Amino acid sequence: MNAEILAVGSELLLGQITNTNARFISNQLSELGINVYYHTVVGDNAQRLEQAISVAETRADLIIFSGGLGPTKDDLTKETIARHLGVSLEFDEIALTYIEQFFAKRGRPMTDNNRKQALILASSEVLANHHGMAPGMILTKDERTYILLPGPPKELEPMFQFEAKPKLSGMLNTGGVIASHVMRFYGIGEAELEVRVQDILDSQTNPTVAPLASDGEVTLRVTAKTETEQEAQQLIAAKVAEIQTLVGDYQYGSDDDSLASKTVEMLLDNKLTIAAAESLTAGLFQSELAEIPGVGDALVGGVVTYTEGAKIKQLGISKELLDTHGIVSSECAAAMASTVRKKFGTDIGIGLTGAAGPTAHDHQPVGTVWIGIAIGDEEPITYLLHLSGMRNTNRLRTVKFTCHYLMQLLEERGFTKRY
Numbered sequence: 174m175n176a177e178i179l180a181v182g183s184e185l186l187l188g189q190i191t192n193t194n195a196r197f198i199s200n201q202l203s204e205l206g207i208n209v210y211y212h213t214v215v216g217d218n219a220q221r222l223e224q225a226i227s228v229a230e231t232r233a234d235l236i237i238f239s240g241g242l243g244p245t246k247d248d249l250t251k252e253t254i255a256r257h258l259g260v261s262l263e264f265d266e267i268a269l270t271y272i273e274q275f276f277a278k279r280g281r282p283m284t285d286n287n288r289k290q291a292l293i294l295a296s297s298e299v300l301a302n303h304h305g306m307a308p309g310m311i312l313t314k315d316e317r318t319y320i321l322l323p324g325p326p327k328e329l330e331p332m333f334q335f336e337a338k339p340k341l342s343g344m345l346n347t348g349g350v351i352a353s354h355v356m357r358f359y360g361i362g363e364a365e366l367e368v369r370v371q372d373i374l375d376s377q378t379n380p381t382v383a384p385l386a387s388d389g390e391v392t393l394r395v396t397a398k399t400e401t402e403q404e405a406q407q408l409i410a411a412k413v414a415e416i417q418t419l420v421g422d423y424q425y426g427s428d429d430d431s432l433a434s435k436t437v438e439m440l441l442d443n444k445l446t447i448a449a450a451e452s453l454t455a456g457l458f459q460s461e462l463a464e465i466p467g468v469g470d471a472l473v474g475g476v477v478t479y480t481e482g483a484k485i486k487q488l489g490i491s492k493e494l495l496d497t498h499g500i501v502s503s504e505c506a507a508a509m510a511s512t513v514r515k516k517f518g519t520d521i522g523i524g525l526t527g528a529a530g531p532t533a534h535d536h537q538p539v540g541t542v543w544i545g546i547a548i549g550d551e552e553p554i555t556y557l558l559h560l561s562g563m564r565n566t567n568r569l570r571t572v573k574f575t576c577h578y579l580m581q582l583l584e585e586r587g588f589t590k591r592y
Contacts (some may be wrong), residue, residue, distance in 0.1 A: 236317070242307040294319075300320075300332050318344070357430055379398060379399075439580055452484070548582065
């Protein structure tokens with residue numbers, strides 16, 4: 174089965190939002206062994222949308238639409254598809270009741286245009302929306318399948334994963350199992366990782382191994398197709414073990430893990446507490462950790478000391494140290510890590526200082542970053558980064574490197590880590 178993903182919305186063409194839905198759907202389809210050869214984006218224009226549908230039909234068995242299912246006049250996806258396929262629209266009573274109850278519970282009047290969200294293509298199978306109002310739908314006509322999904326990712330992602338994906342899996346009826354496992358790496362570039370596993374990439378059959386780089390990270394997706402789930406997992410496990418002998422030192426996690434989630438996991442598993450003093454990241458390190466449930470048992474607190482005065486007043490760092498070595502220095506990062514650990518009484522202290530950009534800071538070029546990590550009463554360890562991204566990219570990469578180095582240090586000291 175070959176698929177095309179067709180995103181609808183002028184806001185995508187204007188660059189007001191990023192088309193993350195296409196990335197998500199492609200990722201999910203790859204796990205089913207469905208090829209995605211085209212991503213198309215079209216604005217809120219019925220004529221251009223119908224033209225895009227006609228083109229997609231010449232090259233895809235499966236066309237997945239995202240967006241244009243809402244209540245406003247520019248939400249015209251299902252009306253255009255209905256006209257194009259020659260099918261009628263009808264109300265789905267379950268969806269309509271849900272929408273009516275939504276407004277009633279909130280004591281808000283329901284305008285007539287909200288009823289439009291309950292319209293579905295006649296003879297289509299409804300995909301329930303448990304995170305919004307407009308239902309999705311799936312329709313097969315003339316040996317081609319059309320799937321309509323809402324645009325907001327918080328609605329689209331669970332709908333596709335739990336409603337559409339199982340139905341697609343049943344439609345494929347391959348008689349086998351396709352399973353995937355993602356290995357996540359940090360601290361190694363895509364080119365170097367590919368060189369190290371080149372023999373595996375050149376000789377791959379089943380399972381297959383596909384590299385992907387994004388946001389400074391590198392992943393390898395290992396996918397096996399067999400008759401049973403057990404056989405697939407055995408093939409994957411063997412290939413993963415082979416890869417780990419070559420680049421296992423850089424692997425920090427698997428599948429949906431992130432550097433922040435693995436850092437928090439390691440802190441919780443080892444009953445360690447942490448505090449951070451942040452300059453260039455201005456709280457971003459703590460914010461990334463705080464996205465992980467349960468972090469309250471590890472993250473005690475922290476401070477943002479953006480200026481020299483704040484470092485002196487809030488952390489008690491001597492002005493002499495800053496005058497001698499500078500704000501963007503190993504000595505400053507170490508002092509920040511050590512003093513914040515003592516201030517909050519934690520096992521670990523983090524100090525982050527640097528020049529995020531777009532101009533130099535403290536006579537240091539853009540991208541110069543110092544990371545300080547204090548563990549217990551040990552002398553703080555510092556790391557120097559030379560980053561080359563835009564301002565906020567440098568800030569985020571600083572956070573990721575901090576997680577990476579912290580987990581390495583803890584592992585070197587015998588603390589347990591799960592993969």
